Every structure is written in structure tokens, then in C-alpha cells.
Amino acid sequence: VFIQSKGLMSTEAAVSFPYGDGSGCILASQSGFFEFVDDSGANYFAWQLEAGLTYRLIVTTGSGLYRYDTQDMVExxxxxxxxxxxxxxxxxGMVSDLCGEKLTEAFVVRSLAEAGLDHRTYSLLVAVATPHPHYRLFVETGPGPAVEVLGGGLDHALKANPQYEYARRIGQLGPLRTTGVDDLYGRLKRHRMKGGTSIAGMKAPVLLTRSDAALLAALGADKEDA
Known part of the structure; x- marks a missing residue:
């Protein structure tokens, strides 16, 4: 059974939903008024956007939000x-920096796509500081390439960041470890709810900049690694 992405939804606005055969999800243009800000700070309307570019999302809704900065980036x-x-x-502002590599969440999203992981239901890269700094990729199990192949592809894609490549080459960063688990997002959600996070405002990150033993165990780190 093919499970579609739900699109970009939040307590503030319904931004996009799955429709048609193209990549990504179509803008929910009737649910609010949307503005998009590029790296230079210039504002654009939906019909002015360019394919392949990334923008910061601003929403105005019928429920009373006016030009609300969601802090979300969309491609x-x-x-x-x-x-x-x-x-x-x-x-x-989501940046992971274990050894000077400074991985942004936007860069990780692009790297996951390059490694073919954007077709998985959910993937999550976690920074692990101890006992030796490294990154750990958790992948929702499913059909397709083996998790170790996907992990190798992601490690290669991340090396487009020269600081990451250097830290890996000299051993400051250990090898990327990969774990395939069932119900990955459900595991993360239950762990965060135990910590007091409301499910209403919860989003599915692709990068966690810090971790502890409890989080890693909740995500299934006790399973055999690739």
C-alpha cells in the first residue's frame, strides 16, 4: 500500500497537500494568503516563485494570523x-555542529533527496556527541535499497559540505551509522510526548542537533546497525 505524504500542515496553517504525480505537494492556495522570502529578503507571491529555489514561508490566515513567520523553509x-x-x-536556524561541520537542516533535506531517501516514509539524521562524535541515520523500514546502501549514499552526499568531508577524513567525525526501524515517526512522537511536548505543535524534523541515551533508545538504536 502506497502511503502519501500529508503535505506541510501545522497549527498555524494548512500549507500544502498531496495532489497529482509531481514531486512535492501542491500549495493549498485557498487556505490562506502565502508570501515567500528568498535569501536576499525579497518577498514573492506564489505565482512569482521559481522552481528549484528555496524560500522562507510567511502566512496570513482567516483565523487571524497576519504575515506570520513560520520559520519553515520550502523548496x-x-x-x-x-x-x-x-x-x-x-x-x-537548525544547525548541527559537532566538529565544525555546521550542517543545516535544509542541506540535510537536499542530501537525503540526493541519496534517494526522500522516497522513504520518514528518515531522521541525529547528531551523537558521545562517546565519539558521529551522525546516526534512522530510516523507516520499507521496500527499496538496503539501509546500509542508503546510509552510504547519504554520507557521500553530506561530503559536499567541505567541513563535514574534512572531519570525516581526519577522523574527528566517526562513520555515519544507519538503523532501520518500524514506525520511526511514531517512536519520536511518543518520546516527545513523554517529555511534555504537545502533539498539536509537533513537526517531523529531518535533523536533530543533539541526542541522549533515552532518545536513541526510543528511536530503536538498540537494533543492529549498518
Whole structure:
């Protein structure tokens, strides 16, 4: 059974939903008024966007939010007619820095796509500081390449960041470890709810910049690694 992505939904706004055969999800253009800000700070409307570029998302809704900065980044993957198709590309300010590599969530999203992991139901890269700094990839199990192949592909894609490549080459960062688990997002959600996080405001990150033993155990780190 093929399970579609739910699109980009939050307590603030319904931004996109799955429709058609294109990559990403189509903008929910009738659910609010959307503005998009590029790296230079220039604002654009939906019909002015360019495929392949990434924008910061601003929403105005009928429930009273006016030009609310969601702190979400979205990539334009194409168009259905005049309506853009979007892919969540990370949160503003989400940066992992174990050994000077400074991986942003947006870069990790692109690297996951390059490694073929964007077709999985859910994948999550976790920074692990002890006993030796390394990254751990958790992958929702399913059909397709073996998890160790996917992990190797992601490690290669991450090396496009020269600081990551250097830290891996000289051994400051240990090898990327990969674990395939069932119900990955459910595991993360239950762990966060135990810590007091409300399910209403919970999003599915692709990068966690810190971790502890409890989180790793909750995600299934006791399973055999690749």
C-alpha cells in the first residue's frame, strides 16, 4: 500500500497537500494568503516563485494570523498549472555542529533527496556527541535499497559540505551509522510526548542537533546497525 505524504500542515496553517504525480505537494492556495522570502529578503507571491529555489514561508490566515513567520523553509519542486509544488526544506536556524561541520537542516533535506531517501516514509539524521562524535541515520523500514546502501549514499552526499568531508577524513567525525526501524515517526512522537511536548505543535524534523541515551533508545538504536 502506497502511503502519501500529508503535505506541510501545522497549527498555524494548512500549507500544502498531496495532489497529482509531481514531486512535492501542491500549495493549498485557498487556505490562506502565502508570501515567500528568498535569501536576499525579497518577498514573492506564489505565482512569482521559481522552481528549484528555496524560500522562507510567511502566512496570513482567516483565523487571524497576519504575515506570520513560520520559520519553515520550502523548496519549489515544480508547478501544477500556475500553482507551485512545495517540499519542506527545514527550519530556520537548525544547525548541527559537532566538529565544525555546521550542517543545516535544509542541506540535510537536499542530501537525503540526493541519496534517494526522500522516497522513504520518514528518515531522521541525529547528531551523537558521545562517546565519539558521529551522525546516526534512522530510516523507516520499507521496500527499496538496503539501509546500509542508503546510509552510504547519504554520507557521500553530506561530503559536499567541505567541513563535514574534512572531519570525516581526519577522523574527528566517526562513520555515519544507519538503523532501520518500524514506525520511526511514531517512536519520536511518543518520546516527545513523554517529555511534555504537545502533539498539536509537533513537526517531523529531518535533523536533530543533539541526542541522549533515552532518545536513541526510543528511536530503536538498540537494533543492529549498518
Amino acid at each position: 519549489v519542486t515544480g508547478f501544477t498549472g500556475d500553482t507551485p509544488r512545495l517540499r519542506f526544506s527545514g527550519r530556520i
